[in-house]
Structure formats: structure tokens, C-alpha cells
Amino acid sequence: MSPTMEEGGENSDPLTCPIIPGRETTIEINKGKAGLGVSIVGGSDSLLDAVLVHTVYEQGAAAKDGRLWPGDRILSVNNHSLRHATHDEAIEVLRNTPGRVHLTVHRDENRWGSRSESDVYDIYDVQLVKKSGRGLGLSIVGRKQEKKAVDIELHRGSDGLGFSIVGGHGSPHGDLPIYVKSVFSIGAAAVDGRLRRGDRIVSVNGEKLDGYTHEEAAEALKRRVSRIVLRVVP
Structure with missing residues (x-):
């Protein structure tokens, strides 16, 4: 049996294997000069309680690789678990990755049919224009706070x-x-x-x-x- 093939003929090579919905899959992406090219949402300090891919940017290595999709849950990065990582901790891990990035991800097999039932937040793109000499006049909220039941x-x-x-x-x-x-x-x-x-x-x-x-x-x-x-x- 080929070292990159599992029993039943399934490709397990992280460089080429597909992300199979419903399974944890480890893929390898070579960042190159373009960078990984993904943004994330969520974390253990959010209502989602999971780190999810938010955007895959066209110019990045992930888009060129073609396997990572928005909505995929990132479970670990180069064996660094993100299962209980806060949003900031997950960003820090992704920022400090070497050229070759191993991502263990999970894609829901019914994701397209159930997204509207599962989303906790509505996400909007907003363009802000900063005037000279003035700040934007906003603060970031939404981080889960410890509150009494x-x-x-x-x-x-x-x-x-x-x-x-x-x-x-x-x-x-x-x-x-x-x-x-x-x-x-x-x-x-x-x-x-x-x-x-x-x-x-x-x-x-x-x-x-x-x-x-x-x-x-x-x-x-x-x-x-x-x-x-x-x-x-x-």
C-alpha cells in the first residue's frame, strides 16, 4: 500500500488529500511569499467557541491550494491545538507559522444546508473613511465577558x-x-x-x-x- 494512501484507496498525503466533510483532515500548505491568506472568526472567548475560517483571500497560498473553505473549523496548526484557543491566541499561532503549514480542519458534511440554522452572528462589510485629525470613534465589542447566571x-x-x-x-x-x-x-x-x-x-x-x-x-x-x-x- 502506498504510504500516502489509506486502506480503501483514499489519499492521505497532506499535500494533496481532499478535505472530506465530516472528518478531521490534515492538510499541508506552502505559504511562500504570498502568505497563508486567510482570516478567522470565533475562538473560545466568543459565542462560536471554535476557530473558523472567515475569508480565503484570492492572492494567498490557501486560495491557490484550493482546499480550505470559509466555514471550515481549524482544530490545530502545526500540532498546536486551537480547540480551546481564544481568538487572539489563534491569530498569534497563525502569524508565527513557518513556510510549511500543517492545518487539521473539520468541515461539516451538511454545512451548506445548515449554515443559516447555525450562525450566531450576522457579518457585514463596512467601509470607514477616517478624516484627518480625527479618530474613527469606535470600539470593538462582542467579546464574551464573565457574567453571573x-x-x-x-x-x-x-x-x-x-x-x-x-x-x-x-x-x-x-x-x-x-x-x-x-x-x-x-x-x-x-x-x-x-x-x-x-x-x-x-x-x-x-x-x-x-x-x-x-x-x-x-x-x-x-x-x-x-x-x-x-x-x-x-
């Missing part, structure tokens, strides 16, 4: 709880906590007024959701009849 008591009526969730163990972006995706205009959450998009749900009536899949968390919410106590981290 609060209890929100909801009473389910005929309109239901009135919110949807995202995330969970085994989600398209990895093993994530359970977050509030949307709060509908009708339902118990809208009547109460405290639950917000992006809130992390820690427990439902004392039942901790740590390690729950999306389906298990949804079931925990569905099987509670009337009085619901959500412990959330805003």
Missing part, C-alpha cells in the same frame, strides 16, 4: 415558550453550549421580556444542559409543561 421563570401558554435555540454537542461547528437563537414576537419569552438572542441556557428546571445535543436540549424544553425556570448567562 440568572434565573428566568416563564409560564408556557397557548403560544408556547416563543424562542428557538442553536448549538449543542456535535453541532456543525463542534461541541457548543446551548444558546438562544431567536426570541419570537409572541410567546412566553416575549411576554416576560428578559430573554435575549445569544443568551446561553445553562439549565431547564434544574436539569443541566452540559453535553446535550441540540435535539436533547429541545426535548428538555418541550417536555416541561407549564412553569419553566431557565438558568441563563446573558
Whole structure:
């Protein structure tokens, strides 16, 4: 058997192997003078809790290589794990890579069909024009802060709880906590007024959701009849 072929004839050479959706794949990219040419989003200090490829720039080595796509999760860089890295730590690791870069990545096999269900943030390109002698007058926000959990008591009526969730163990972006995706205009959450998009749900009536899949968390919410106590981290 060829050293670059796995059983069954699959190419395992990091220089040429394809990224197979649903599997962790290690690829090698030669940066050259152009640089790697990718930007990232997320990190352990964000709601995504994972480092994802945001943009693959046309002039960079990754674009010329052709295998890395926006939305791919970067698990490690040259054996340096990014599974629990903050955004800044991930950037620092990528900046200090040598000419040959080994990336271990994971691509969700249903990514194109489920992206709209999984995105936590809306991303916009904004052009800012700086006037002479003036600053831009903005600050960067959105970094997750340590906040205390609060209890929100909801009473389910005929309109239901009135919110949807995202995330969970085994989600398209990895093993994530359970977050509030949307709060509908009708339902118990809208009547109460405290639950917000992006809130992390820690427990439902004392039942901790740590390690729950999306389906298990949804079931925990569905099987509670009337009085619901959500412990959330805003």
C-alpha cells in the first residue's frame, strides 16, 4: 500500500488529500511569499467557541491550494491545538507559522444546508473613511465577558415558550453550549421580556444542559409543561 494512501484507496498525503466533510483532515500548505491568506472568526472567548475560517483571500497560498473553505473549523496548526484557543491566541499561532503549514480542519458534511440554522452572528462589510485629525470613534465589542447566571421563570401558554435555540454537542461547528437563537414576537419569552438572542441556557428546571445535543436540549424544553425556570448567562 502506498504510504500516502489509506486502506480503501483514499489519499492521505497532506499535500494533496481532499478535505472530506465530516472528518478531521490534515492538510499541508506552502505559504511562500504570498502568505497563508486567510482570516478567522470565533475562538473560545466568543459565542462560536471554535476557530473558523472567515475569508480565503484570492492572492494567498490557501486560495491557490484550493482546499480550505470559509466555514471550515481549524482544530490545530502545526500540532498546536486551537480547540480551546481564544481568538487572539489563534491569530498569534497563525502569524508565527513557518513556510510549511500543517492545518487539521473539520468541515461539516451538511454545512451548506445548515449554515443559516447555525450562525450566531450576522457579518457585514463596512467601509470607514477616517478624516484627518480625527479618530474613527469606535470600539470593538462582542467579546464574551464573565457574567453571573440568572434565573428566568416563564409560564408556557397557548403560544408556547416563543424562542428557538442553536448549538449543542456535535453541532456543525463542534461541541457548543446551548444558546438562544431567536426570541419570537409572541410567546412566553416575549411576554416576560428578559430573554435575549445569544443568551446561553445553562439549565431547564434544574436539569443541566452540559453535553446535550441540540435535539436533547429541545426535548428538555418541550417536555416541561407549564412553569419553566431557565438558568441563563446573558
